[in-house]
Amino acid sequence: MNRLKSFSIPFTSLKNGKHQFDFKIDDSVFKEFEYSPIQRATLEVELEFNKQETMFVLDFVIKGEVELTCDRCNELYL
Numbered sequence: 001m002n003r004l005k006s007f008s009i010p011f012t013s014l015k016n017g018k019h020q021f022d023f024k025i026d027d028s029v030f031k032e033f034e035y036s037p038i039q040r041a042t043l044e045v046e047l048e049f050n051k052q053e054t055m056f057v058l059d060f061v062i063k064g065e066v067e068l069t070c071d072r073c074n075e076l077y078l
Contacts, residue, residue, distance in 0.1 A: 003028055014051050021047040025064070039076075040067040 007023055025043040030036040043064035050057040069076055 003032055009049060011049070011051060011056065014049070016051050016053060019049045019051065021045075021049060023047070037068050037071070038066055039069065041065065 007029075009021060023045040025041060025045060027040050030038040030041055041064065043062055043066070046061040048059040050059070067076055
C-alpha cells in the first residue's frame with residue numbers, strides 16, 4: 001500500500017479554506033487492490049478541498065481512460 005501514500009491529504013494541518021490538489025493515477029494504483037475490475041487506467045484528478053470549521057467539501061474533476069472487463073460477456077471495453 002506504499003503506492004497509495006502519495007494520495008493521502010494531511011487535512012489536520014490545513015487551514016480553513018480552499019486547497020487544490022492534483023493527482024495522476026495509473027495501472028499501479030489499481031494493482032494494489034486484489035479484486036479491482038479496472039485493468040488499465042490513465043487518469044488525471046483535480047481536487048478542490050474546501051476545509052470548513054465543521055466539515056470538508058471535496059470537488060473532484062477526473063479525466064482519462066479506464067479499461068474494464070464487462071461482467072456479463074467478459075469483453076474488454078473503455
